[in-house]
Every structure is written in C-alpha cells, then in structure tokens.
Amino acid sequence: MTRFDPAIALILLAAGRSERFGGEKLVTPFRGKPLWEWAAEAAENSGFQNLYLVTGEHTSIAASDRWRKVINPDAAKGMGTSIAAGVAAADAHERVVIALADMPLVTSDHLRALAHGTGAVFTRQQDGKAGCPAGFGRENFAALRRLTGDEGARVAIPENASILQPDDPVMLFDVDMQEDLHTRF
Template identity: 30%
Template sequence: MTKRRIIGIYLAAGKSSRMGTNKLMLPLKEERLGSMALKKALHSNLYHVVIVTREGDTLDWIAPELFAHPLLEKWSSVACPRSSYGQSYSLKCGLKQAYQLRAEAVIILLADQPFITEHMINQLIFYYESCPLPYITVTHNGIPMPPTLFSAETFPLLLQLKEDEGARKLIRKQWKEKGMRLEYEDPLYFLDIDTKQDYFLATTELKRKRGTSSI
C-alpha cells in the first residue's frame, strides 16, 4: 500500500444520455463496464477510492466481490445531488470526501474508461512519492488524459471549476510547466465509452486482443 494518503476519485455519476441506457451496467469482458476500471483502482496502491455516483444509484454495476472483505474497506461511495449540472460538480463531491480522508493527493478516474491499467495508477503514485509535483498525468499524443494525479495544493483551484470544465483546463493553463506527463501510445487505454459506437469498438477490440495481458 502507498505510504501517502493518495485517494482515487472514481467519477461514475454521468447521465449516459448519448448511450441511451446506463452504460455502467453494459457487459464487457464478462463483467460490467463500470467495474472494470474500479477493480484496477482497488487492486492498485491507492489508499482509498471514493466512488461518486448519481442520487439513487443502487450500485448494481459494481462487481459482487468488491462488496467483500478486504476490498470493501478500500472504497466508499458518495451521491452527488448536482451531478447533472456537469462533471465539475461530481469532482467537487469527490474532493470534499478526499478532504475528510486527509488526502495528500487524488487520482481522478473515469468509470467509462475501462481499459486503464493498474500499472498506470501505480506509476502515477510512484512518481508522486518520488517527487511530489502539483500534477502527474498520463498522455496520448501529448494530450493529458485521465487518470491524473493532483496534489492537495491544487484542490482550491479544482474546486473553482464550473459545469463541464475538466481538470485538463488547469493543466493547460495554470500548471502547464509544473507537473509531469507520462506518454502512452495505445489509444485503447483512453477510450471513453460514451456512445453505442464506442461500445462496439470496445467489444471489437477485446475480441481482437483476447488472450493478451495488455488490458
């Protein structure tokens, strides 16, 4: 386990409006889409994971084994009453929980980005423990992508984000030269499954890569 209190903020409060159904419940790789990245986060070196959901979420999309010990102690959930107003509201709900857990840093993760890896998360933690920078992010073609680590010194600015503004805005402007970027070449890692076309691509890629250990 990490020596520092690095908290994962797992954003799972989206409306799934472009999918037309709750995408977190969609079957993918013999499990629910929403559980894939969550499992990796819980098996990583994160101190704790805060799952941010919509109000009324029954958490049926979370794999049954994550409700059992010892993994059950590693996560908690918080319903965000204003999640429909934009992703920044979900992020703020997660940050407030992270404050209560005395987080030294947070790693922002997206529930609809199922192909991130445990190694990615642990790499962010490793570099932060070696050199605590304001942010450490993974990138694809030089573009910052989740998962991204933010130190506690950045929380006040993150809390000022509005509506659908993302933390990437702050990386590009206020903190452009103050952090670290780790480049990954495979675009599948960063696939956000927002539409039926995205879901078809994900299932197709899984069939193509079945039998490999890269995902």
C-alpha cells in the first residue's frame, strides 16, 4: 500500500449521540464486526499515515495504536463541535479528509480521491447536495474550527467547493436506526 504524504490526515468522526438508533451504535455489530471498524479499516487501507478518531468522553470504541484519539467534551452539542475538535487536533497538516464512523461502506478509493483533491471537496449525496466524506485544505481549517452545534462543514465552506461523485452510491449508506443494520444491497 502506498502511503500518503504525512501532511495529509484523516479525521474519523465517532462522537455522535446515536439518539435515533437508541444506544451506542458504533460498537454494535454490523456484518460481523463493530460498525465503526468498517470506516476505520477503509481509512487505514487508504494509505493515510496520520489518523485521528474523534469520540465523546464516554465511548466504548477501542481503537488501535494507529489512531490518535481526540476527545470532544462538547460532543453532545453536535457534529460541528467534533469537526472543530478534529481539525484543531490535526492543525499541523496541510490537508484533512473528514469521514463518518457510521458509514460502513465508504471505500478506500473514495477517501484517496478526496485526499488528492485541492481546496474543499465534498461528496455528492443522493439528493445532489454536498456532504461527507469531504476533504479540506489548510485554507479551510479556521472556518472548520469555528463550527458549533449540529452545523456541518457545508455551513463554513464557500459555495465554490468541488463535489466528487462516488463511483457507487451504495458507499453513501449510513446507519441511523437499528433497522438500517439489516439493509441488503
């Protein structure tokens, strides 16, 4: 596996409240292993040398030594606080890719494409809107560190960002509720 330039980091957001799911969904088994491990393995297999895992203060996630754990004490306030915490922790890098731990079918190829982009690059969602995973250059870091509440990165980034179409829309699958664990593709 080719390793990325260490100036590029991946931030995996795993601090969500899982309210719609009804419990700590990221450690719930999905196809034989904890849900969060699918996105983590895609990131590890992508070639990132620097991996950041943003969690809340009380988590059951047990990450390998390859991950730098970032505790977000404000995780209950929403995803924006986790993006801000992750980007602050990865501030020494020139580019970051932000992915979600509840997207088990994200591919290493897609993460690599975001890493090789320039400026802000979002993933085109099924509704055509820009979303996660996404990549950002250093010029976007200050705006991302100011996010609060449930604000996503789209709020902080100018409208001239690029949008990357996934090779397979199945990659966009995310788990929000218990029944999502049984979705067949």
